[in-house]
Amino acid sequence: MKLIALGAFALASLAAGTASAQNATPINHGAPITGVCIYDNEEVLARSTAGQSVQAGMQRLLTEVQGELAPYSSTIQAEVTALQQGGEAADPGGTRRQALQARAQEAQQLQQTRSNELQYTQGVQLQAIGTAVEPIVIALYQERGCSILLNRSAIYSANPAMDITPTAIERLNAALPSLSFNRLTPPAQPQQ
Template sequence: MKLFAIGAFALASLAAGSAAAQAAAPTNPGPVLPGVCVFHNERLLAQSTAGQSVQAGMQRLVTEVQGELAPYGASLQTEAQALQQGGQAADPDGSRMRAWQARAQEAQQLEQRRQAELQYTQQMQVRTIAQSADPILVAVYQERGCGLLLDRSAVYISNPAMDVTDIVIQRLNTALPSISFNRLEVPAQQQQ
């Protein structure tokens, strides 16, 4: 059984922007373009206290799920070895093998359900951050007199003076210092 590439993905996707944000900047970034602002959502998710609490919470949930699934994998592996070593004599009518296959399928379905729950939980927590950050971003947009707000992921290099990410992170840290959550079940209508 594969044990969670989702864990690595969940953490990497939240922190992906931090490496890109630290790329070498030019010594002369060019002029500040009035009315043009840049915002880096990935950096908000990676550096805000709420984003960091989501990263920590997701790591906790991944560890819990791995702990829940590990006994299934160990049991299935032990039974598979016993069947293999015992050969035909250990399972003359094939009933043990059929039972093992049924348990393996159940374990796989459980793992898939848990992966879906982790993905859904992460989506809901990121949505919570976005809902809290949106009014802050709109306020900063208006305060800075932005006429155009560009997503940093679509901009290769920009003058750092046009970047509003730091002020949005500061205000979000005040408005939403952390998020506490548990694993969420995927609603039935989204499971299909």
């Protein structure tokens, strides 16, 4: 099921930032470079209370969707088994097979719809966090007198004194303590 894999990947990627930071070997850094700052958006998503609420909310929605799709899977599998065991005598006119194909197609369409809804919902929530954290990052950039802001995930190692991420997380936690949401329906795509 693509949906399960999608949800698991999204949650794992959000949590990956904290796991790699915890396994780091201590390094003796040189002096911080004036005007050079670093920031890690992945860590903000993984460690902020808003990011954690998105993770928890998406897990809740994924569980709901799995529960909604489970009956389709079990009834389809039961019908496949019945048709296989009964052979031609179980469906002389082929109507059961046609009904099974229609049910399987319905389940596939529902799964695709729910997958799109989950992707859209996650995107909207991550955008809300991005909108809230952007002015915080800009303020920190100016407060620290940064001349350049580097993405920490693109750097092997840097002096932690140049990292504005922990302060950004603190301020984001104060500004946006959590997000609560339900599954959203993506806007309809215009027909071409």
